[in-house]
Amino acid sequence: MALTKARIVEALFVQNIFTKTQSARIVNIRFELIRQSLENGEDVFICGFGRFAVKEKQAHIGRNPKTGKAMKPIIHKNYNIAPRMLEAMESSNKREGNRQTGITEFWKE
Numbered sequence: 001m002a003l004t005k006a007r008i009v010e011a012l013f014v015q016n017i018f019t020k021t022q023s024a025r026i027v028n029i030r031f032e033l034i035r036q037s038l039e040n041g042e043d044v045f046i047c048g049f050g051r052f053a054v055k056e057k058q059a060h061i062g063r064n065p066k067t068g069k070a071m072k073p074i075i076h077k078n079y080n081i082a083p084r085m086l087e088a089m090e091s092s093n094k095r096e097g098n099r100q101t102g103i104t105e106f107w108k109e
Contacts, residue, residue: 005031053080 012023037044044052059073
């Protein structure tokens with residue numbers, strides 16, 4: 001089962017520290033701060049968890065595979081996750097018997 005925002009909110013609520021509304025607000029604020037930092041080109045480091053970074057790649061001329069025509073320059077942004085987190089994801093997938101270890105699969109929900 002995937003870790004969702006709802007499960008994080010529920011985990012905070014079960015601790016009897018915050019109400020569900022407060023828990024949801026805390027989780028949303030944290031994710032919003034991470035999103036804003038990445039949009040501003042800043043790295044995000046969460047001690048004991050990992051580092052998130054956005055790297056821009058140089059623009060290059062794309063090519064339509066069907067027609068072979070050149071397309072306008074494309075600028076790529078890569079979202080990087082620190083290796084420590086990737087190792088944890090891969091070991092988790094091996095325990096669960098999953099063959100897919102892609103980052104996109106981890107962040108789907």
